[in-house]
Amino acid sequence: MNRILAFTIFLLFYFTGSSFAQTPTKKPNILFIAVDDLRSELGHFGNTKIQTPNLDQLANSAVSFTNHFVQVPTCGASRAAMLTGTRPRRTVELNNLIMQNEFPKKAENEIPETFIHHLKRNGYHTVGIGKISHSADGYVYEYEEEVSNQRELPYSWDELLFDAGKWKTGWNAFFAYADGENRQSMNRQVRPYEAGEVDDLGYPDGLTTQLAIAKLKELKDSDKPFFLGVGLFKPHLPFTSPKKYWDLYDEESIPAALNPTKPKNVSESSLLPSGEFNQYALGEEHPDLEKVASQAYAKKIKHAYYAAASYSDAQIGLLLAELKALNLDENTIVIVWGDHGWHLGEQQVWGKHTLFENALNSALIIKIPGKEEKARIENSIVESVDIYxxxxxxxxxxxxxxLDGESLVPLIQQEVKPENQTAYGYFKQGITVRNERYRLTKYFRNQGPTIELYDHQNDPLETINIAAENPEIVANLMPLLEKGNTGLYEKNKSDN
Structure with a gap:
């Protein structure tokens, strides 16, 4: 009996009782919540000042992964890999605009464009609200253009919804400030943070949440199972949120990064000059690879990020409360996924776009209804391509x-640890592989060193590249890294 058939029989018993004679119920619903730039730093992991009480409560009846890694540390490419279940094989697949530039140009064929499309073909009613693919509202247009009618994922959605409020377009809402302005309209003459004197509906994620709550009420009586994708913007830059979330924190008690300087024995090509962060021209400081942020400013920005994350956490709490109030929680799988991490001053970087732990490690929580007894914090190495x-x-x-990933169901339900715990990442002309102890990175470039090795047992903050003094470890790990070379840098192999 193959594994899928066996599990299908299990589902039939589980959702209908112990007898085939009973009338079977529909397949489980799926509530998928994508949160932009949400690091794997949540309250229930401990050793942090961040406040995420709703995610913590969800984790009490779910599996929360501390070592989940995305394939690409940038929004569009990370989401493309997750949605297709495949690692990048072409350099264009590392680009934020991979879905916008290619997906709408393809005719529908036997291969589905995403797992959402595949669910739709198999009887699911699919609804998208907010940022699930790269586009802020699911439509293809540039930051300062009018909204088009071209969907970024033309075949995945039965319904694609968004409430842009006073900001009028999805991209304006994505970079929103409380007064209705945005980064574009202010020509970047803004701070990278804001504590708005508004309630939750004073920023776009509050509107997205209310739209999703209303849609849940409609979906409750649907004859079909549903997939509801809800994409929250925060804590993506700018780090904006209602002031009440700022007031949760004492800024002085928030620790700055423990590793605020560049790692030893690395090229600056492996790092990031924090250009996206420094686009916000009115920031009091503009730290980069030549200048470390002051302790005071580092705390302020971390405070802003934490507040924005707490704002999104509150919206997730509202969604989960409505799911329970409608009794939908009894037959709904809940997945919360961060599309990548973010350096909050670690390694002298403010942003994503690196192959270090802080950029690739992001939040992942999966709840299977009726399996609360398996709830735990899970430290196994898993990847975004495992979600499909x-x-x-x-x-x-x-x-x-x-598919390139592997199902996490055995790990979630039976606590069966994967035999080969590895996660691959791709960016900046490099490939990285993370296992239980090491991170090995290989760059296909001229600037050396091109090999980096970090020992997470002795150096979890990735402060020193120890590749040069550990050639045997590098040699032992290199075949594992090459397994993840999908041909992306095939032309460069002879040069390295």
């Missing part, structure tokens, strides 16, 4: 093609 096969196994749907 996990959803297929939980819904009993066959895979449409060979």
């Amino acid at each position: 096969p996990t959803i297929l196994e939980l819904t009993g749907i066959e895979s449409p093609y060979t």
